[in-house]
Amino acid sequence: MPWPTEQKQRTRERIIESAVKLFSAQGFDNVAITDVMKDAQLTNGAFYAHFKSKQELYRKAITSAIKNSALAQDQEVDVSKLLADYLDINHVQQKTAPCPLAFLATDVATREKEVQIAYTDVYNNFINILNKQLSHSLSRKRQNYVLSALMIGGVAISRALSDEKIVLELLDACKEYGDELLVESNS
Amino acid sequence: MPWPTEQKQRTRERIIESAVKLFSAQGFDNVAITDVMKDAQLTNGAFYAHFKSKQELYRKAITSAIKNSALAQDQEVDVSKLLADYLDINHVQQKTAPCPLAFLATDVATREKEVQIAYTDVYNNFINILNKQLSHSLSRKRQNYVLSALMIGGVAISRALSDEKIVLELLDACKEYGDELLVESNS
DNA sequence: GTCTATAAATAGATAGAC
DNA sequence: GTCTATCTATTTATAGAC
Numbered sequence: 001m002p003w004p005t006e007q008k009q010r011t012r013e014r015i016i017e018s019a020v021k022l023f024s025a026q027g028f029d030n031v032a033i034t035d036v037m038k039d040a041q042l043t044n045g046a047f048y049a050h051f052k053s054k055q056e057l058y059r060k061a062i063t064s065a066i067k068n069s070a071l072a073q074d075q076e077v078d079v080s081k082l083l084a085d086y087l088d089i090n091h092v093q094q095k096t097a098p099c100p101l102a103f104l105a106t107d108v109a110t111r112e113k114e115v116q117i118a119y120t121d122v123y124n125n126f127i128n129i130l131n132k133q134l135s136h137s138l139s140r141k142r143q144n145y146v147l148s149a150l151m152i153g154g155v156a157i158s159r160a161l162s163d164e165k166i167v168l169e170l171l172d173a174c175k176e177y178g179d180e181l182l183v184e185s186n187s
Numbered sequence: 188m189p190w191p192t193e194q195k196q197r198t199r200e201r202i203i204e205s206a207v208k209l210f211s212a213q214g215f216d217n218v219a220i221t222d223v224m225k226d227a228q229l230t231n232g233a234f235y236a237h238f239k240s241k242q243e244l245y246r247k248a249i250t251s252a253i254k255n256s257a258l259a260q261d262q263e264v265d266v267s268k269l270l271a272d273y274l275d276i277n278h279v280q281q282k283t284a285p286c287p288l289a290f291l292a293t294d295v296a297t298r299e300k301e302v303q304i305a306y307t308d309v310y311n312n313f314i315n316i317l318n319k320q321l322s323h324s325l326s327r328k329r330q331n332y333v334l335s336a337l338m339i340g341g342v343a344i345s346r347a348l349s350d351e352k353i354v355l356e357l358l359d360a361c362k363e364y365g366d367e368l369l370v371e372s373n374s
Numbered sequence: 375g376t377c378t379a380t381a382a383a384t385a386g387a388t389a390g391a392c
Numbered sequence: 393g394t395c396t397a398t399c400t401a402t403t404t405a406t407a408g409a410c
Contacts, residue, residue, distance in 0.1 A: 008393075027297040029216035032385055045388085046394045054386065101344070106293040109346035110214040116349040123348060145360035146337065153340015157288070159296035161310060162303040173332035195375075219403060232406085233376045241404070 012050045014040045019061040020068065024098040027107050028058055058111070062118045065100040066125060079133045080182055086151050087175045089168065092158045101126060101148075102155035123148070143181055150174050150181075199237045201227045206248040211285035214294050215245055245298070246305045252287040253309050266320045270365045273338050274358045279345045288313060288335075289342035310335070330368055337361050337368075 004012070018039035022031045033054055034044050051057045090096050094103075101123060108119045130144040154174035158167045191199075205226035209218045220241055221231050238244045277283050281290075288310055295306045317331040341361035345354045 005393095011393080025297070027216070027294065029214070030297055033387085034385075042393095043395060044386095045396070048387070049393055102293075103296075104293055105343045105347050106289075106291055107214065109290075109343075110212070110217055113349060116347060119347045120349045120353070123344065124353070141356075142360040142363065145357045146364045149337050149340040149344060149357065149361050150333065151340075152344055153336040153338075156292045156296075156343055157310065157336060157339055160292050160303055160306045162300060162307045166307070166311070169328075170332045170336065173329040174336050176329065177333045192375095198375085220405085221403080229375095230377060231404095232378070235405070236375055 008050075011040075011042070013064075015042070015047070015050055016057070016060055016064050017068075019057050020065040020098070020100070021094075023058065023061055023107075024065070024100060024103040025094055027104075028054075028111070033057075055112070055115070059115055059118045062100045062104065062108070062115065062122060065098070066122045068097040077129055077133055079130065080179060083147075083151065083178045083182070084175060087154050087171045087178070089158075089171060092155055092167065092171070099152075099155070102152045103159070105152065105156050143184075147178055147181055150178050195237075198227075198229070200251075202229070202234070202237055203244070203247055203251050206244050207252040207285070207287070208281075210245065210248055210294075211252070211287060211290040212281055214291075215241075215298070220244075242299070242302070246302055249287045249291065249295070249302065249305045249309060252285070253312060264316055264320055266317065267366060267369055270334075270338065270369070271362060274341050274362045274365070276345075276355065276358060279342055279354065279358070286339075286342070289339045290346070292339065292343050330371070334365055334368055337365050 015036060018036050019031075022036055022039060033047050036057070037043055037047055051060070085091065085096070086099065086102075088096070091098070101119070104119070108115055126148060127144055130147060131140070151174065154171060158170055161167050161170075202223060205223050206218075209223055209226060220234050223244070224231055224234055238247070272278065272283070273286065273289075275283070278285070288306070291306070295302055313335060314331055317334060318327070338361065341358060345357055348354050348357075
């Protein structure tokens with residue numbers, strides 16, 4: 001096939017957008033293709049003109065999700081602000097664009113290798129954004145791993161907890177400690 | 188119903204054990220009741236003599252998993268050793284008993300409230316174990332939240348990554364930082 | 375309590391009209 | 393390219409024999 005028309009591209013991206021939203025909120029298996037298509041204002045059958053399987057959509061969704069998440073801006077990122085927005089209750093409750101690293105971590109772990117490769121790409125991108133912003137001391141790399149675990153872990157755990165008081169304490173704790181990590185590393 | 192026989196109890200626990208193992212490895216939706224029963228050396232139909240639904244099994248599995256995980260010993264826990272065992276590649280690869288907090292975090296987030304309440308109970312238990320071992324300064328509580336996010340997040344992310352080199356770096360980074368947190372808090 | 379067989383519902387994927 | 397209709401497979405849960 002030669003080139004997809006511009007209209008088809010737009011439809012395709014609408015489907016992916018819906019997929020990111022729904023997969024993040026409910027997990028891969030709890031979302032039917034019909035649900036995604038309905039959200040994109042289409043019906044079941046049209047799906048296969050864009051993707052060859054649900055799995056393929058999952059891969060595209062993870063990869064593209066990063067573009068709409070708080071990590072979007074590749075250029076100048078205020079890491080301290082990123083930290084605050086990421087570990088925010090609004091992110092946990094998906095009132096801002098969900099980061100698939102946090103929302104789909106254990107879900108991805110149960111999928112085939114291709115999906116995990118997509119996740120790993122996104123994760124490396126995340127680490128690179130942190131690296132770009134901060135000094136490159138030897139312990140810097142280590143601190144960025146820690147920062148990523150803190151952020152992703154904090155949000156992932158928060159989503160699974162039923163007690164909002166604990167959620168807020170956890171998020172605050174991670175935020176404060178993350179900030180201390182940043183100060184340390186810039187001195 | 189009066190009392191379940193001892194034999195029935197044992198069978199029930201075998202089913203739960205299988206469930207913990209399989210749910211952790213593959214996620215709730217990717218494991219059929221038949222799979223669990225087969226692993227427990229039984230067949231499909233016998234399941235409903237023990238549980239009223241798959242959901243109920245999930246709750247029991249999460250709650251009971253903690254007993255077999257690295258967090259088992261309620262009494263004297265060497266937190267530094269716990270940290271090392273938890274953030275170990277063998278735990279990630281499920282060669283030791285999996286901690287449901289790390290293995291099922293985003294999975295639980297997509298289930299109904301009862302499952303999340305079970306998860307929250309286990310999480311509180313985790314935090315309490317940390318609290319019991321360490322001094323009770325004001326910042327102590329904060330540090331335990333951070334420690335939990337580091338451990339659970341580190342393992343959860345590791346499971347989703349396809350690049351083992353990065354996994355080992357991430358685990359090491361979390362381990363080292365976790366240890367520094369412990370030292371800080373005991374001085 | 376456990377078995378085999380089956381009911382009932384769901385969902386991924388395909389076929390063919392427009 | 394999108395629609396409706398359908399095929400097919402899977403899976404939760406139940407029924408009834410042992």
